[in-house]
Amino acid sequence: MDVIDIRDLVYYPVSDRKVMRGEGVHLYDEDGTEYLDCVAGTFNLSLGYSHPAVVAAMKHQLDLLVHASSSLQNEPVNGLVRRLVEVSPESLTKVHPKVSGGSTANEGAIKMAQHATGRSEVISLFRSHHGQTMMMTSVSGNAARRAPHPSLFPGTLQVPDPYCFRCFYGQRRESCGLMCVDRIEDFLDHASTGRAAAVIVEPISGSGGNIVPPDGYFQKLRAFCDERDIVLIFDEVQTGIGRTGRMFAAEHFGVEPDIITTAKGLGGSGAQIAAILTNERLAGLPADEHVFTYGANLLAAAAANATLDIVRQPEFLAHVRATGEHIRGRLAELAKRHRAIVDVRGVGLMIGFELGRPDGTPDVELARHLARTAMRHGLIMRSSRYGHGNVLKIRPPLIITTDEADLLCDRLEGLLRAELNA
């Protein structure tokens, strides 16, 4: 019997080889070939592949109970809610775990803001990615993803992001006075309905090119929101759960948003879990207005509890900061040797490096080519999707050791030597 190639049956492009198992930062295919994963799966494997504590917690829960209605109390979800309140900024005292992923967490956060303010419009940043439901496709700052869908959520407004390396306003960081916050006022006055409920931001853009806002940006944005009674939502789907070397990036930047959404890394080794963390004022959305069958799943909550118990340890977070600094140092060395690397930036283990041509223009083709050929050098890599798309991301599992970080950098060096000097 002819075996049909799976690639003729699925709707999306897939690799020609199958992956079979993973351990820590390493993934192995059917031939036993090993790859070091620079992007932690889908940026979600905070504790790497098959972390023993996560696997054990899930196995234990599997024997007890996999699913129960989210209206019934149970141990894993109770534990998750308590832990999330403990690790989140002080003012965020309420948890909504009945969401099925990052997109629905963000939608819930927006509904909460709309409910509390009585206003509807949502402000987001250029190059942002907040998910791919219809609403989050409308909110995300990327026209190419919106274009094929004519009937989107109408009340969205995208404003320039704090991308200092290629500033929208042509300013310099030292002297701009954070024009990118001041000018939001103009967009509100002239390009919106004037009825903004929320600003939603990724503290460091995930798909948009690892853009780290300059000092003072979030303080100014917080003040901007406070003056206008606009809810500030931090989408920490990528930056949360230790990725920046703090539990949440809000802590790194020294601001308290009104809402944080979390997903991805919360599942440790890939469990499907997400939550909305909010303050008392915003917790008024009726409970049945944003609930999903696979939200607050017991198996996934057990995984999240094991993950939080590890990530919240101060020495674990210190390790993320130190390893991140080490990798950034090595990338800076590589940048001296390869002029195509025009910027290296990041916080903790949320790192990106930008590729440019000799005239400084973004080199998207090179970024894509390197991401494609990385597997030949034992690396799994991804380039940024939005904006210029010329940024390669280094976001390995947070458990990466210094030796493994060096291995990652050595392989990257081999990749750059082979492809850039070719």
Ligand SMILES: Cc1ncc(COP(=O)(O)O)c(C=O)c1O
């Ligand atoms: C910053 C950010 N927000 C939201 C999402 C959407 O999460 P999900 O795919 O779980 O719906 C993503 C997914 O990549 C993301 O990176």
